[in-house]
Amino acid sequence: MMRTLLVRGMLVGLVAGVLAFLWAHFVGEHPVRAAIAVEEAAAPPPVPGGPVEEEVVGRGTQEGLGLLLGTTIFAVAIGGFVALVLAIVQGRASTLRVRATVAAVCGLGFLATVIVPFTKYPANPPAVGSGDTIDERTGWFFVLVIIALVGVVAAVRLGRQLHARWGAGNAIFAAGVLFVLLMAVAHVALPNENEVRAGFPPQILWDFRLANLGTQAIVWTTVAFGFGIAAEHAVEGRPLRPRARPLPQTVA
Amino acid sequence: MSSTTPTVDVERTPVPPVSLREILPYWVFAGVVLMFGIYFVGAEEGATAVFSGSAVHELVHDARHLLGFPCH
Numbered sequence: 001m002m003r004t005l006l007v008r009g010m011l012v013g014l015v016a017g018v019l020a021f022l023w024a025h026f027v028g029e030h031p032v033r034a035a036i037a038v039e040e041a042a043a044p045p046p047v048p049g050g051p052v053e054e055e056v057v058g059r060g061t062q063e064g065l066g067l068l069l070g071t072t073i074f075a076v077a078i079g080g081f082v083a084l085v086l087a088i089v090q091g092r093a094s095t096l097r098v099r100a101t102v103a104a105v106c107g108l109g110f111l112a113t114v115i116v117p118f119t120k121y122p123a124n125p126p127a128v129g130s131g132d133t134i135d136e137r138t139g140w141f142f143v144l145v146i147i148a149l150v151g152v153v154a155a156v157r158l159g160r161q162l163h164a165r166w167g168a169g170n171a172i173f174a175a176g177v178l179f180v181l182l183m184a185v186a187h188v189a190l191p192n193e194n195e196v197r198a199g200f201p202p203q204i205l206w207d208f209r210l211a212n213l214g215t216q217a218i219v220w221t222t223v224a225f226g227f228g229i230a231a232e233h234a235v236e237g238r239p240l241r242p243r244a245r246p247l248p249q250t251v252a
Numbered sequence: 253m254s255s256t257t258p259t260v261d262v263e264r265t266p267v268p269p270v271s272l273r274e275i276l277p278y279w280v281f282a283g284v285v286l287m288f289g290i291y292f293v294g295a296e297e298g299a300t301a302v303f304s305g306s307a308v309h310e311l312v313h314d315a316r317h318l319l320g321f322p323c324h
Binding site: 001002003005006024028029032056057061062063065066067069070071073074076077080081084087088090091092114117118121122123124125126134135137138139141142208211212213215216235236 | 267268269270272274275278279282283286287289290292293294295298299300305306307310311312313314315316317318319320321322323324
């Protein structure tokens with residue numbers, strides 16, 4: 001069963017990666033190109049006979065094959081991890097239907113790995129960041145992601161404990177409050193990193209960050225929907241069709 | 253006669269959970285491989301580097317930006 005779930009999770013991830021590539025290529029590259037144009041306009045003109053910056057990978061490859069490779073590797077990994085998490089929580093932490101569990105795992109995964117870091121260390125287009133601070137920015141970014149994942153686990157545990165006493169709605173609300181409080185503490189405690197230089201066009205920054213959210217949203221929603229179907233099919237061993245349940249009136 | 257009427261609980265799946273013994277080796281192996289995938293897309297030749305040079309960084313450069321990882 002674990003093998004089936006993992007294979008299906010990664011296959012759905014592959015599809016998600018291709019869809020995310022289409023979005024990133026046709027929508028996301030616009031602000032990326034605009035940001036690079038701003039950088040090049042601001043750069044001093046090259047000295048004749050001076051050192052020429054060698055291009056290791058051309059822009060065409062970066063916008064095409066490289067982008068496709070990046071989004072698919074990432075999305076396959078996300079699909080695989082969702083499958084691994086589903087196998088642990090289904091029937092244990094979650095007694096929901098499989099599709100609902102997959103949707104919850106993906107929603108919480110998107111929250112912890114995309115939304116939370118977006119609020120503290122939002123993505124920047126090329127030409128905005130400073131290469132000098134890449135080490136600490138990368139480090140704090142992943143620290144915040146780990147804190148958010150721990151926060152999700154803590155919130156889900158609290159919600160499950162309160163469920164019996166308070167009912168689902170109140171328990172979910174309490175879990176949400178705990179999560180927001182934990183993230184607020186992390187937000188204040190972690191150092192700020194503002195890389196955007198003065199004078200960078202805000203519209204390009206906004207467009208780029210929206211494109212970033214869109215790319216991630218496509219990955220996570222595709223996995224949530226596609227793997228939800230594929231996993232439920234695998235776990236319950238039924239072909240996919242509208243569920244017809246026998247009416248309970250036949251019992252003597 | 254409601255006590256004899258079987259109820260179908262649509263909230264609960266009758267399928268037993270996948271045993272942890274079965275899950276563990278997949279977690280160890282696939283978890284490591286998938287982590288490396290995310291690492292190469294998200295961070296290789298940025299803050300840290302397994303390979304020298306910048307070919308991996310440059311190849312996945314746009315994906316790294318558009319997926320929201322910190323990048324130069």
